[in-house]
Amino acid sequence: NNPDGLVSNLFYSEDELVIGQPTVNAAERGELKAGAAVTVKGEYLDMIASADFGGVAADFTVAEDAKSLTVILPDTAVDGEITLVSFAGDAFVAGAYTTKVPTGLSIAADTRYKAGLNASVSGKDLDLVTGAALAGTALEYSYADGKISFTIPAAAADGTVALTLANGKTVETEAIELVKPVITEVTPLELYAGDENITVKGSDLDLVTGATLGGKAAEFVVNEDGTLE
Helix, strand or coil, rough: CCCCCCCCCCCCCCCCCCCCCCCEECCCCEEEEECCEEEEEEEEEHHHHEEEECCCECCCCEEECCCEEEEECCCCCCCHHHHHHHHECCCEEEEEEECCCEEEEEECCCCCCCCCCCEEEEEEHHHHHEEEECEECCCCCEECCCCEEECCCCCCCCCCCEECCCCCEECCCCCCCCCCCCEEEEECCCCCCCCCCCCCEEECHHHHHEEECCCCECCCCCCCCCCCC
């Protein structure tokens, strides 16, 4: 602010001013679970402007003495390194890590692996799961008491249940085989077109969604006694 146009006299110090850098103590961090708090120690950590896990930005807080900071592993972080960046734009690696996935998976049916009935997946760290599918068919599921529970969809096929995490990792159960209809008897075996109905006996015929007769689609109903007509 120099309204009179005065010429300023500049005086320079003999020594250059050197801006210090924070000191970050790097360490191997091992396996981390989404949401885990990691403490990084060092000096002048109040000079840190941002932190990330493998390139995914993370929230962090700096201690009052600026000798440590706590950074939170985001759900979407993939395996990589914890990196701190100072306000001057310098990056400091604060340790490598891998992200935890559910382990010890086992799958069980409430009664049978049949469309419309319930099943569940047990294991450790299933609270990390954000999606599930049976042989590629998406499942609507709930998480409670350490289990992923779901109803087997009508469109599902034999295969594994794949559990997906927010960071894109997946884990799978052992493969299961679904109940299929079994035909034990068809009567009558000889008839004239339009004369009478055909009755099909067997098990789990309520799973049938279509029928053909002589290569052409046929209408049918499933009776209360489990027969198909």
